[in-house]
Amino acid sequence: MLLCVSVTGETVLWEEMLDALDAVSPLVDDVRPGLAFLDMHGISGRAQQWIAQARGALERFECSVRIAAGATKIAAQAAAYVADGAVCERGAEGALLSPLPLTLLEIDPAIIERLRLLGIERLGELARLPHGPFVRRFGPSAGSWHELARGIDRRPFVPRGHAIAIEASIFGEGRASDEAQVFFALRMLLARICADLECCGKCAGALHLAIELEDGDVCHFDVPLAMPTAHERTIFEMLRAKLESVTFGAAIVGVRLQALRLEEGGEVQALFCADDFDPQRVAVTIARLEAALGAGVARAKTRDAHRLEERFTYEPFNTCRPDRVVPSGASGSGLVPQLRLLEVREVPVQLRRGEPAMVGRQAVRQCTGPWRIEDRPYPASSQSCHPEQSRGTRDEGRDEYDVVLEDGTFARIYHQGSHWYLRGVYE
């Protein structure tokens, strides 16, 4: 037997309600906020007693609740729709469902409208339709609607997971003004957290560290881990790297550490990965670099764009192991000229027959171009990753040239409006 708990109106405290329903049954299926089913198999008592228990558990929430019982989900839900406290006995589902509206099936309103145009407004009318033609007309999911209308419910009961909070804290045990003391306290907390993680067979994917200072301030740090782990040393390394460049305004009086994004235990290990990098070690290094430099470590990505400076973008470095693929592009023994982007600066250029003849004080030995770069947006391209590099150049198109100067410099210059700019040098 299943209990259907349907709450109408405010469902802000839905999680708390589900926690309260745990006292009625250990198996609660959280379908959506406002609708849950309780599996009452093996629990002593009768349907009316269970309904009374569930009502008692939700009494303190002061909300409008309808509770009913049925052999299947659809039967329990239909009973709750008909009357609060109703019980649908096994075998009576068809009769109970027949006069009820199609909205009980929670299907797309557009489909309900189509069915209404065909003269089908009640579940009984839907149940009387021939199964095959109905499914052919409305698609594979129509099969389950048809079965539900006849009181056959094959939907699985999915018990909700129980949240586990793993955290440890130290408060009111003196004050720490030395880095070593803080790290000692962190080690203690981590030992507790890792022991708890091991007991639960879980790994933490992230940590939250809250440090309370003597002046009342609380500093919060989110520490994502490259891979979920319960390894104390790895987590400590990450925490230490995160705190390396932080200076606190007052002595530390409390530390709270919380394990987040808990996942089932076990770490992914790959065979034949001697040359691959260790994601945890990379994550610690990145945290250390970011703490030391104050800037994010990135990975470049190329994209289609007209302008040189818009043909790539940077994104945070992802510490997942990359696929083992031989990179495309050059065959491996070839060298390709590398453009080095320079700070865009204006250069004096003298022309001869419409082509650059002198750049600065250097004569031009070879010149190719111009290539017109219009300022229209490239399909699926967005903002430049280096807006400062293209400042002042967004308004009009430009003509780009590759020039080789008499001192051997091989440069990319461009002409925009009445000015010439140096974009970069091939080296």
Next chain:
Amino acid sequence: MAAPAILPDRRERFELLKAELSAKPVRPVEGLIRTALPELDRLLGGGFSAGTIVALEGKGCWSLAAGLTAGMTRRSLVAILDDGGLYPPALVEAGASLERILIVPARKALSTARAADILLRSRICRMVLMPAVALRDAIWERLAQLAHRSGALLIVVAERVGAALSAAAGVCLRCSQERILMHGRHGLWGTVAGFELCVGVRKQNHKVTGGTVYMRVVKETQNVTLR
């Protein structure tokens, strides 16, 4: 019937191919890191010694560094300390896998040194590429020690290698652009395809220095004759 005249560039390419085919294959030497550039490996006697600072100086050395990066990204992670001049699409053209390149923005000398220090200590990458910055002798020495301990290559690219860097470096290569290579004619109907790069060994620890190698540095082309 008279044989058709062979174009000089075709003859040159034929000679190059003949020399390449008749050359002895480079066998990997223990403790040496082979680059993906066979000509350079031959010049260096098998590759770079693991855990050394390699200084590249002159014009065209970024192209050589990109070639080294491309080879290394096939095997492991590479870190590049970017002073703002990095152009990743050119690295992709050189064959590098951007997935395996850690780009660390470092514009000041001190932050560049700190970043190199952290990366070498962490031992997460086999190669760290950085532009040369003005650092004290002691800092270069420390970086050399760290590179030696971690077994990673620290490639330092400079227009001109200073005395401090030269002393700390295990290998110093001088690059120069010898000849500009063109596709087509000048103007709208031509492009500068690249250049011929001359690489000479200025310093190599425990080995007799000298010897040069010429390499073509060209943009990706499709059957276009170079001039």
